[in-house]
Amino acid sequence: MRTRAALVQAARVVFERDGYANARLTDITDEAQTATGSFYTYFKGKQDIFAAVLEEVQDEMLYPQVREMGHGDDPVEVVRASNEAYLDAYARNARLMGLLEEVAIADEGVQQFRRRRSAAFGKRNAKAIRELQRRGIADASIDAALAASALSSMVGRMAYYTYVLGEEWERDELIETLTQLWVNALGITSRSDGGTPPSP
Amino acid sequence: MRTRAALVQAARVVFERDGYANARLTDITDEAQTATGSFYTYFKGKQDIFAAVLEEVQDEMLYPQVREMGHGDDPVEVVRASNEAYLDAYARNARLMGLLEEVAIADEGVQQFRRRRSAAFGKRNAKAIRELQRRGIADASIDAALAASALSSMVGRMAYYTYVLGEEWERDELIETLTQLWVNALGITSRSDGGTPPSP
Amino acid sequence: MRTRAALVQAARVVFERDGYANARLTDITDEAQTATGSFYTYFKGKQDIFAAVLEEVQDEMLYPQVREMGHGDDPVEVVRASNEAYLDAYARNARLMGLLEEVAIADEGVQQFRRRRSAAFGKRNAKAIRELQRRGIADASIDAALAASALSSMVGRMAYYTYVLGEEWERDELIETLTQLWVNALGITSRSDGGTPPSP
């Protein structure tokens, strides 16, 4: 339905502009140029349309993850590229990512949404780390699942501080340091195929 | 003033019970057993009393930081102890820490409060890291300020996932892995200065 | 809109009954048999609806003015008729005229409204007086604008004393004396132009 799409689109605009708590339903219908009442034809309330916004923009909202890694790739470069891609994507959707934080605490449904995505990406990252560990590139003594979550948190949080709260880190330094930390934390060494495996 | 204290105390109870958005001023005055009007004798509004609550519990709310490190201390043990202390404190004030996240996004004042605390602790951590770098215990190529912020973020975020959002990580494993990651990330090695072995 | 009209009508009733300061918005919505919230669909507040009431009854509220005067008319009769018409209109809207006085002092907007009306009528009266001066019927040495304002004030104020404050002047005597004063003040003489005698 055209009206529904207009409402979701408008909701995103309003939420990003005013925040979740301050957004009024009439702001959304005004922005969508629909009647107030039409809102309830498609949604049960604010939470409901916010969920719909999330559904719609799901793909734009990345999660810090290590790229698939071919056998010839330098793992450090892969991590750097992943961080770079994530931070740039975050910068583009900063307002929305902030919203997600705001709403996740008070709204059970959004919290679920967030956790599902987080878990899915976490699993993939954990798998990638385990693969590195199997190949002797990463410290095998580390809990891969926990590390995946923790390192993603680190990158995600720095993105939040930088692009939502406006902390003034320089983009390239940020990427560089985060990559260094991530790589060190897992005991990854560049060209590690031939190098010594990390000491536990 | 007795009334003021009662209001702050009551506000904390109500905020923790109902969340920030759902808390009504009358709930707070009811809980404090004061008249509605008394609220405005001491506070300008909801934001104001929330700030007062934060101020009051400030000391209970730690920030991930490396403890002061004596020359004889094992740096790994110091990091572990810091993480342990932080996570346990977070667990005790989990609901409030969650609120802080929720409110910080929409409320300028609370955001300031958070940033000030964050910056203060960040400086101390950066200083501690620089000291480790100077003593050759930590990788000197890493930006200390950024690393301090990033690693704190990591620990802080995991605490949030665990104690606010209820992700099910086991406490001891969490501490262990975070310590490992933190230590590795900075390139810290145990007893790396040839000093005294860590006291249990 | 029907609701808006009902609110304005109700507001007039409530204002006349309770005065401006004592009128509550819910009294108005109760009287209008509309929901409380509907008030804000049409008005910004009490001042706003009061202005709307004034706007609505503007035509009923005359201002002391000299009627258009044909060449054959007896100027004294014209002044008398004007005064009579004004005093009778004032009597019909006495409560509202009193309100206008009350509110005009504290409310900038209403003050503007009053001044605009006053200025418009003042101009017309001044013009009428100048015309009489030009025709040699009125004392040419008098400042027409000031005189217009002053004589209108005199009549308006006596109406206020009589119909708002309840001073006990007899209607016909009042008209007679005011007319005499007005006419004398301007140095107008009956049939001074040698024209047709006034029709009874």
Place this chain on the structure above:
Amino acid sequence: MRTRAALVQAARVVFERDGYANARLTDITDEAQTATGSFYTYFKGKQDIFAAVLEEVQDEMLYPQVREMGHGDDPVEVVRASNEAYLDAYARNARLMGLLEEVAIADEGVQQFRRRRSAAFGKRNAKAIRELQRRGIADASIDAALAASALSSMVGRMAYYTYVLGEEWERDELIETLTQLWVNALGITSRSDGGTPPSP
């Protein structure tokens, strides 16, 4: 009592600054540097202290009146001097005069106060006019009481427009024109002792 005097003094300041409706009792006690509760030791409420303010400043609040007239005085000059004195006094107490207008409508007690003063001055003016009529200086066909009230109203109202509402009449022209109108209205002629009595 010293406190009482301080309150009345403070009330005048606050009323003149904020208007009657906007003045809060705590503003008055703050201004008087007394405790909130002390207000009720001396006054029953806002109306009560306003009455006290009026009582205190009674003498400063003139009413347009014709000065006592000696046999040798030029009546025109006496009227002019009266108007001048009144307008200048009004200018000095403009804010208070405006207050009187504001409150008189809604407050029965103040209305009484006002009416009593008005009546007293009205009587004196009427007496002065009757004396002029007796001496053949003023038109005897005019109702002296009504004329006294009407002409006083005229001067009082012009003072109000000029000094309270800020209408821009030039002081000297104002005095001149009002004097002219007043004198003409009553049929007074300068050096009228020797002149022709006014034709009815």
Place this chain on the structure above:
DNA sequence: AATGAATGAGAGTTCATTCAT
């Protein structure tokens, strides 16, 4: 008599939700 924090009724205002058109 003075104090001033505490009181709490009362008023204004907002906005999610409904429903007749």
Place this chain on the structure above:
DNA sequence: TATGAATGAACTCTCATTCAT
């Protein structure tokens, strides 16, 4: 299905008044 005025509960905030100290 769309409309948008109407609804009214819910909530914030003010301030005259009280009363224990």
